[in-house]
Amino acid sequence: MSVLTRNYRDSSIHFQKDVDSKSSDGILTVSKNDLKRLNYPQWAPTWDPKDDHAFENIKPFKHIDRGLFGDEEFKSLRNVENTEFKHVTPKLGLEITGLQLSELTDKQKDDLALLVEKFGVIAFRNQNFKNLEFDEIKKIGEYYGPLHVHPTSGAPLNHPEFHMTFRRGDSKEYQREFSDKLNSIGWHSDVTYENQTPGITFFTMLQTGESGGDTQFLDMFEVYDRLSPLMKKKLEGLKVVHTSKEQANAAKQEGGIERKDPVESIHPLVRYHPVLKKKFLFAHRGFSRRILGLKSEESDNLLLFLFKHTQSCLDAHVRMSWDENTVVVWDNRRVLHTRTLDWDSTDIRHAFRVTTIAERPVGSLEEYESWTPELEEENLKLKDYYLSLSAGEYYEKVIKNN
Known part of the structure; x- marks a missing residue:
């Protein structure tokens, strides 16, 4: 087993057979005790057996990024009365008050796409987003592209386009989380095992405690720019395998479902952003497993160096704090993110993501x-064919003649 293999027992998104429950009609969901404590029961995480392998991985399509149509001065957003923009850091992160995501015009949505891409991640305060109907929220997301259906996470019943995160009201949850590891930090970009990966993501808090559970974000432009010119040259053109197999196996072991078959994709280690026209490092511990054309020890050590470098760049990161009226929007290409499990109370944390x-x-x-x-x-x-090649074969058949 590779040293890069990750333990995917993620109780915040997966069904847990030892603590969750099954309804009389066979729907998997969280425990009856947790259901009673939900402020938004219509958003309860479910894993519907009828969805098991009912979906296919998305076919190739030409994506038109709405940020390409945005105004670099963001006048349609900045000129809204009583709107305030606050920089979290000079390069990464904004906090905005005075704008309602549910009321944006198409022009404002285009400007929003560019604004999110330019600053990586934005927290919108005092939002009514979670009070919209399911289909209204989907329509807002679909403006930016097809909605991703997560293969294994909980979703509201009959609405698999929503990805739920849920910290149960169980005093043992904290102890279980740290039973075999030292911290809860897991830097990643969502579902990069897909052939076409996420762009704009909306993450909305439904219910949480007074403090704790911040989401942290890392700027992969900055992480890449810190590398030496020679290292950048060496990394150029390398391809990395991203896989969902471990996540799928973990879900099955816990008694959950797979909405679609596991997938592996081959992506560039250094990726180009088509709107900002900049390059960034596109690899992380979550799903990146090996570099094609390198032997296993070479691949592992290079990836471990890049992961250690990434994790050390806390001067290129922000923490976004939550309350129950906040929506955070980010560019899944440019930034990595991680949860922060820093509370051991029985407070429930309940949120949904549209990707x-x-x-x-x-x-x-x-x-x-x-x-x-x-x-x-x-x-x-x-x-x-590429995945089956040895390091020498990949060099001879793919690299040498290019």
Whole structure:
């Protein structure tokens, strides 16, 4: 087993057979005691057996990023009466009050996309977002791209497009979390095992305690820019395998469901952002497992160096604090994030995520401009072949002649 393999027993998103329950009609959900304590019971996490393998991984499509249509001065947002923008740090993070996400025009939505991409992550305070109907929230998300259906997490009944996170009101939850590890930090970008990975994400708090549970974010532009020119040159063109297999196996072991088959994808280690026209490091402990063309020890050590470098860049990170009327929106390409489990009370933490699918990760402007769904379909036919090659074979058959 690789030293990079991660334990995916994540009780915040997965069904837990030892503490959760099954309804009379066979729907898996959280315990009856937790259900009684929900402020928003319609958002209770469920794992519906009818959804097991009912979905397919998304087919290649041409993504049009709404940030390309945004105004770099953000006048449609800044000029709204009583709106305030507060920088969290000079480069990363904003807090905004006075804007309602539920009331934005299409022009404002375009500006929002560019604003999120430019600052990485934005906390919107005093929102009514969670009080909208399910379909209204989906429509807002769909403006930015198709909605991702998570393969294993809880979702409101009959609405698999929502990804739920749920910290149970169980005094033993904290002890279970730290029973075999020293901290709860797990830097990642969501579902990067997909062939086309997320862009804009909306994360909305439904219920939480007075403090704690901050979400932390890391700027991967800055992480990449800190590397030496020689290291950047060495990393250019390398490909990394991202996998959902461990996450899927963990869900099955806990008695949950798989909405679709596990998937592995090959992505550039250094990725190009098509709106901001900058490069950034695109690998993390969550799903990145090996670099093609390197032997296992070489791949492990290079990835471990990059992960250690990433985790050490706490001068390129922000913490976003939560209350029950906050929505945080981020660019899943540019930033990594991690939960922070820093409370041991019986407070419930209940939230939902809407994630939109963006472009297929690429390493350059030229690759972005030449990409088509038809070419991608042909490339996908070679994926298993590339994955089967040894380090020497990959060099001879893929690298040497390019």
